[in-house]
Amino acid sequence: MQRSGCRPDSYTFMGVLMACNHTGLVTEGLKYLDQMQTLHGIKPKLEHYSCVVDMLGRAGQLSEALKLVNELPYEPDSGIWSSLLSSCRNYRDLDIGEKASKKLLELGPEKVENYVLLSNLYAGLGKWDDMRQVRRKMKEIGLQKDAGCSWIEIGGKVYRFLVGDGGFLESKQVQKTWVKLEKKISKIGYKPDTSCVLHELEEEEKIKILKSHSEKLAISFGLLHTAEGTTLRVCKNLRICVDCHNAIKLVSKVVEREIIVRDNKRFHHFKSGLCSCGDYW
Secondary structure (H helix, E strand, O other), X not given: OOOOOOOOOHHHHHHHHXXXXXXXXXXXXXXXXXXXXXXXXXXXXXXXXXXXXXXXXXXXXXXXXXXXXXXXXXOOOHHHHHHHHHHXXXXXXXXXXXXXXXXXXXXXXXXXXXHXXXXXXXXXXXXXXXXXXXXXXXXXXXXXXXXXXXXXXXXXXXXXXXXXXXXXXOHHHHHHHHHXXXXXXXXXXXXXXXXXXXXXXXXXXXXXXXXXXXXXXHXXXXXXXXXXXXXXXXEEOOOOOHHHHHHHHHHHHHOOOOEEEEOOOOEEEEEOOEEOOOOOO
């Protein structure tokens, strides 16, 4: 744009910052945030800062992210605190996570996702008493966590699967299909990642829960009901977990199919054992 004489605007920089965020280009993202003001005279809006805070948090630079939040020329909104808390859960930072949680619950005391993020932070750190206290609070005010749900369209019909779902007509066949897939991908490096199971359970029980994640059910069902070579397209209401992401990469390799999963954050295009996100999401 600059070479062609086309002047970038705030929308241009939003796209550039989003690209830097999703690829982990932190140095470049900070450079463009600065150039936006110093070279082009464009005042960043709250959404630009929100993107940069998320970029820093996703890269594990949590102290820098919090510093930026505290220095914002705007009042931070729930989106900023939510992304910071989510990053704290991923990087197991209790101190900053609790600070973000306090602000988030002040802004949205009735939003279930705010409590879920805090609960997941405690669970990921093994602080089960704190996790149970958050869950009790949710129950007291009538909030309930959304169950993991995935759906796939085949032949013009949408098939929906819930985590742990065993009540649909072909559930046993679908479960057997996943067991066979798991045996194949285990031979090329798959190992269950039970850190994704945020419950106080024995390791064996955690592995059992992983097998019933909704996207695995949807993919198994899709493999049963589509021709070889057909691309599978699955949607999910929550962020895909690390275990499912690792497993689906390898499934795409052993079944020689492209698998596209659209979670609540982005598209994941799995092909030949790789994902379009580069394992950074």
